Amino acid sequence: MNMIQAINSALEVMMARDDAIVVMGEDVGYFGGVFRATAGLQKKFGKTRVFDTPITECGIIGVAVGMGAYGLRPVPEIQFADYIYPALDQLVSEAARLRYRSDGEFIAPLTVRSPFGGGIFGGQTHSQSPEGIFTHVSGLKTVIPSTPYDAKGLLIAAIEDNDPVIFFEPKRIYNGPFNGHWDRPAENWSKHPAGEVPSGYYRIPLGKANVVREGEAVTILAYGTMVHVCLNVVAEAGVDAEVIDLRTLVPLDIETIEQSVRKTGRCMIVHEATRTSGYGAELAALVQERCFYHLEAPIERVTGFDTPYPHSLEWAYFPGPVRIGMALKKILKD
Amino acid sequence: MPTDYKPRLHIPTPVSRPGDTPDFSRLDLSAAGAIRRPETCAAEAQMRDIPFALIRVLDDAGQAVGPWNPQLPPEVLRRGLRAMLVTRVFDDRLFRAHRQGKTSFYMKSTGEEALAVAPSLMLGRHDMSFPTYRVLGWLMARDYPLVDLCHQIFSNARDPLKGRQLPILYSARDYGFYSLSGNVGSRFGHAVGWAMASAYRGEDHVALAYIGEGTTAEGDFHEALTFASVYRAPAILCVTNNQWAISSFAGIAGGEETTFAAKAIGYGLPGLRVDGNDFLAVWAAVAWAAERARAGQGATLIEFFTYRAAGHSTSDDPTRYRPADEAAHWPLGDPVDRLKAHLIAIGEWDEERHAVLLADLDRDVRAAVKEAEQTGTLGNSKPPVAEMFEGVFKELDWRLIEQRREVEA
Numbered sequence: 001m002n003m004i005q006a007i008n009s010a011l012e013v014m015m016a017r018d019d020a021i022v023v024m025g026e027d028v029g030y031f032g033g034v035f036r037a038t039a040g041l042q043k044k045f046g047k048t049r050v051f052d053t054p055i056t057e058c059g060i061i062g063v064a065v066g067m068g069a070y071g072l073r074p075v076p077e078i079q080f081a082d083y084i085y086p087a088l089d090q091l092v093s094e095a096a097r098l099r100y101r102s103d104g105e106f107i108a109p110l111t112v113r114s115p116f117g118g119g120i121f122g123g124q125t126h127s128q129s130p131e132g133i134f135t136h137v138s139g140l141k142t143v144i145p146s147t148p149y150d151a152k153g154l155l156i157a158a159i160e161d162n163d164p165v166i167f168f169e170p171k172r173i174y175n176g177p178f179n180g181h182w183d184r185p186a187e188n189w190s191k192h193p194a195g196e197v198p199s200g201y202y203r204i205p206l207g208k209a210n211v212v213r214e215g216e217a218v219t220i221l222a223y224g225t226m227v228h229v230c231l232n233v234v235a236e237a238g239v240d241a242e243v244i245d246l247r248t249l250v251p252l253d254i255e256t257i258e259q260s261v262r263k264t265g266r267c268m269i270v271h272e273a274t275r276t277s278g279y280g281a282e283l284a285a286l287v288q289e290r291c292f293y294h295l296e297a298p299i300e301r302v303t304g305f306d307t308p309y310p311h312s313l314e315w316a317y318f319p320g321p322v323r324i325g326m327a328l329k330k331i332l333k334d
Numbered sequence: 335m336p337t338d339y340k341p342r343l344h345i346p347t348p349v350s351r352p353g354d355t356p357d358f359s360r361l362d363l364s365a366a367g368a369i370r371r372p373e374t375c376a377a378e379a380q381m382r383d384i385p386f387a388l389i390r391v392l393d394d395a396g397q398a399v400g401p402w403n404p405q406l407p408p409e410v411l412r413r414g415l416r417a418m419l420v421t422r423v424f425d426d427r428l429f430r431a432h433r434q435g436k437t438s439f440y441m442k443s444t445g446e447e448a449l450a451v452a453p454s455l456m457l458g459r460h461d462m463s464f465p466t467y468r469v470l471g472w473l474m475a476r477d478y479p480l481v482d483l484c485h486q487i488f489s490n491a492r493d494p495l496k497g498r499q500l501p502i503l504y505s506a507r508d509y510g511f512y513s514l515s516g517n518v519g520s521r522f523g524h525a526v527g528w529a530m531a532s533a534y535r536g537e538d539h540v541a542l543a544y545i546g547e548g549t550t551a552e553g554d555f556h557e558a559l560t561f562a563s564v565y566r567a568p569a570i571l572c573v574t575n576n577q578w579a580i581s582s583f584a585g586i587a588g589g590e591e592t593t594f595a596a597k598a599i600g601y602g603l604p605g606l607r608v609d610g611n612d613f614l615a616v617w618a619a620v621a622w623a624a625e626r627a628r629a630g631q632g633a634t635l636i637e638f639f640t641y642r643a644a645g646h647s648t649s650d651d652p653t654r655y656r657p658a659d660e661a662a663h664w665p666l667g668d669p670v671d672r673l674k675a676h677l678i679a680i681g682e683w684d685e686e687r688h689a690v691l692l693a694d695l696d697r698d699v700r701a702a703v704k705e706a707e708q709t710g711t712l713g714n715s716k717p718p719v720a721e722m723f724e725g726v727f728k729e730l731d732w733r734l735i736e737q738r739r740e741v742e743a
Contacts, residue, residue, distance in 0.1 A: 022534065048534050054564055059523055059557030066464075066527025066541070069512065072534065074527075086553075093517045094524070100725040102505035102513035103495050107728075139726050162728045207731065251731040 001197040002189040003174045006148035007037045007113070010155040011075065013201050015045050018073065021159060023050045025060060025077030025113075034079060035115060035174060057083055061090035061112065065098065068108045075159060081116035081168055082125040088133070095164040096139030111158040111165045116144075117225050117272050118304075119172035119182065119318055123311040129224075129273035129304065134166045135249045135282065141165045141206060142249040146173065146227040147194030150247060153204030161206060170224035180229035180321040182314075209253035211260070215242035218266035218331055221257065221283055223247065226270045226319065233324045239332065241268075249279055257283075258290050265296035266331050270319055275303040300327045346585030352653055356663035363665060366393035367400020371618075374626040378604045385595035385605030388639060391614035392672050396679035402618040408682035414455055414613050415677060417475040418447035418670050420695045424470065424480065425644075427699050428487055432648045436711035437487045439501045443468045445611070445643030445661065446576055448669035451475040452616040453542055453572075457510070457624060464512045464525035464543040466574065467502055468642075476509045480699060484706030490715035492706075496724070497717040519545055519552035522571065526561045529569035529633070540627045542570040542620065547594050547637075548579020548587045559635065563601040566632030570623040571603075573635070574610065576642035581655040598635035610640030611669040614676070639666065 001009060015021050023038055029052035032039030042050040053060050057078055064074035078084045084091075095108040118127035134142045143158050143165055145151035151169065158165040172178050176187040189195030213231060217240040222230045227245045234241040242260050246252065261267045267287045269280040280301045287299055302319045310317050349357045364387045372381045391398050398405075425442040432440040443450065450471030453463070463472050473483070485492040487501040495505060505513035512521060512528075525543030532539040545555060550573055562569050573594040577584050584590075598605030604626070608619040616638060623634035643661040645652045652658075677683030709715050723730055723738045730738070 054557075054560050056553075056557050056560065058553055059561055062520065062523030062554060062557060063527035063530065063561050066521075066524030066529075067531040067534075068527075069462075069524060070528045070531030070535075072531045089517065089520055090523075093515060094520050097515070098513060099728070101495065101499050101503070101515060102507070103498070104725055105505050105507040106513050141727070251733075254732060 001148045001195060002176065003145070003148045003151045003169065004035055004037050006152040006197045007155055007169065008039060008041070009197065009199065010152040010159070011038065011041055012044065014156055014159045015041065015049060017201065020071060020073045021049070021075060022067065022072055023075045023077070024053050024064065026053055026055055026079050028052060028077050033077065035171065037113070038077070057087040058090055061087040061095065064110050065090060065094050065108050068110050069098070069106045073109050073159060075111045075113060078112060078114040080126050081114045081130055082128045084114055084130065091134070091140065091164070091166070092137050096137050099163070100139060107162055108164045109162045111155070111167050113167045113169060115171040116168040117170040117172055118309055118314065119178060119225060121311065121314055122309070124308045127309040129271065131168055131249060132273055132278045135279050139164070141251065142168070143206060143247065144168045144170065144223045144249065145247065146170065146224055146245050147192070148189055148197050149194040150204055150210070152197055153202050154206070154247060156201065157203040157206050160203065165206070168224070172225045173228065177228040178225055179232035182320070204247070206248045207251035207253055208247065209256040210245040210247055211242060211256065212245045213241065213243040215240040216264060217241055218268055218328065219244060219257070219260040219264045220268045220270060221246060222270040223249065224272070226272060229320060230270055230324060233321045233328065236321070237325055237328060239328055241328070254286065254290070257287065261287050261291040262294045265294050267291070267295070268300040268302065268327055268331055270302045270324060272304050272319060274306050275301060276306050278303055297331050297333070300331045302327045346583070346590045348583040348585065348656065350657050350660065352655065352657060354657055356657045356660040358663060358665050361665060364388040364390060366390040369400070369402065371401035371622070374622055375629060375631060378602055381604055382599055385593055385598055385607050385637070388607050388609055389615050389619055390609040390612050391618060392612045392676050396672070396675035398614050398676060402615055404614055404618040404621060406614065406617065408677065408680070410455065411613070411673065411677055411682065414451050414475070415670070415673050415683070416691060416695070417451040417455070417471055418613070418673065419692060420699065421447045421451065421471040421474045422670060423692070423695045423699050424474070424483070427703060428484070429648065431487070431703065431711070436707070437489070437501050438712055439648055440487065441467050441502055441647045442644040443470050445664070445668065446574060446640050447471045448613040448673070449572070449574060449610045449616050449638040449640060452613050453620045454510070456617050456620050457540065457542060459510065460539045462510050462512055462525070462528055462539065462541050464521045464528070464541060465514060466518070466544045466546055467514055468546070468574065469544055470502070473504065473506060473509055473511055478506055478509050480702035481705045484702050485709060488706055488709070488711045488715070490706065490710040491717055492709045493717055496721040498721070498725070519549040519554035522554045522558040523561060525571070526558045526567045526569050526633070529567040529627070530561070530565050533568055538568070538628045540568045540570060540624050542572060544572050544574055546579060547573055547575035547584050547589060548582060550594055550597070551587050559598070559601040559603065562633035563603050566630070568627035569633040570620060570627060571633055571635045573637045574640065575637050576640045578642045578646070578656070580646045580650060593637060595635060595637035603633055603635050605635045605637070607637045607639060609666055610638030611666040611672060613669060613673045641666070
């Protein structure tokens, strides 16, 4: 399966198991979603379980919170993460705090799916990586898969979770892993081991990172598309790096990170999102606090620049092989 | 065309300011009993005159008249009167408790008791209200324990919400009262989602949401009406038009050119405009909308036309922006006085019983405050500090466990 099919499969498996699950969003019903993630679901489960909504992100999330309070488990879709901002008030002031402020009388067991990330010439409003906005909000969980196998297992875990989960899908790798070389032919998930996805139920617990490459020289922390870019840079450079796919940013698998950095003594953080106050800053702070006496070099951050996401200058903006390679050289210098 | 015509910026301004004589002569108030009552199954297109009128049942002589008279038995009327009275007594007592430093904050609902109490009594145990911070009467009508209200207001060790919430932002699921929050309007759409979930489950539970007229300007109002209309959600969406949003009069919220009930028309929903100080009219309108919702006919927008008789909150001094005696000139009177007059007019109540009831309620409220004070008032008693970390998630993650250790160390 590619990642779209894996997400579709997760929704199908979960909807068959639990009639409290409803899927809603712009174009998700009859049409099956602009990325096809919900294709066939309305036909299989009916219009009242998979339905199109008016174009109002704040409305979609607000209504989903109310459905959750009733006892349903809504899986709303926001067509692009770039358009999640109208729903910020609902996510920050309502979904994230409902359990806390009502002492558990009402909960918001939503899973908000949204395609995110760049590398597709999406320009300013089809490329953003706003995860740092959500990891900053107490009461929200943030999940970002990097393979079809993980996407399905993590989405199932997110849907089953009783807390609101922001599930960002890196759309650059919907169809295949991206090695960072935009000028070479695209790869396909069919040749990748993580493209093997069981058709039935399985889950990958939230809060567990995946060490996708073991190594001794440096720890690389990444998620989403950047996991594949990092793996490829490391292979091309012949560096014995340990690459950790965080998979969930909140809750974060701090143990795996700590163990790795204590072993390697070096830590590099890679994300597409803009640098200032991005999630990389939190990761750097945590590593510094917990692994200070093991660090042999300053922590490196390779990220998007502090600009809006540009269109024609995409590959100068994207933290690709050249920039990651330079950072690797720098961090391994001593 | 006048030669001096030119565009100019219009800033709505209330008729009366501090020092002026209150003037409500501009209001076009329908007479009690004058407005027709459409069948609950009627098409919205057949009732587009209704949102511009004012549904009233109680006339100046205290008689219930016209097609909207819900014909309630006297014991229900007395129950309503009792719940409204205890709301007012409680408000007065706790407002004073704020002045005495026993709580950090309080908001009264004086003058708006009917629009909270009547729907609470009218709707069933499985229906859910999505309140604003000014519908305490809903809880009073369902006999929520007074002492627990006080615990919450004092944020003490027995606060049902563990000291996490500002005073009066209650949550009471078992009483059909959804979790309140300080940000306005953001729960209006929750009611629609809740109602959609009920319909999805094939259940006949309805959601009733309140929003102030000032907050209708928020996007949440538009979104809720859009969803309610699109999916025919069994929701009753109520605008409490009490004329004031803190210091801004209703004209600033868009009430100068049209009524808030009339906003329903653009969404294809029925709009009812109701005398919010008339317990019987409020009851009848909610009953009409509930019947329509349960019959699968979808949502109704109701404007409760009322007046915020007290200040916005303990932090507000209304004499700085409106005439001090404006409430006394409100032409729709006081909801408690009007229901009392009706009960007396039909021979089901008298001044003596009223005085006894008032004394009883005053004693109950004093006793509740006193009992809660024994646990502690603001700052004298707090929930365990560990409670600060509970409920963020279903289970604490390592960050919260570590942070809890910091304060417990």
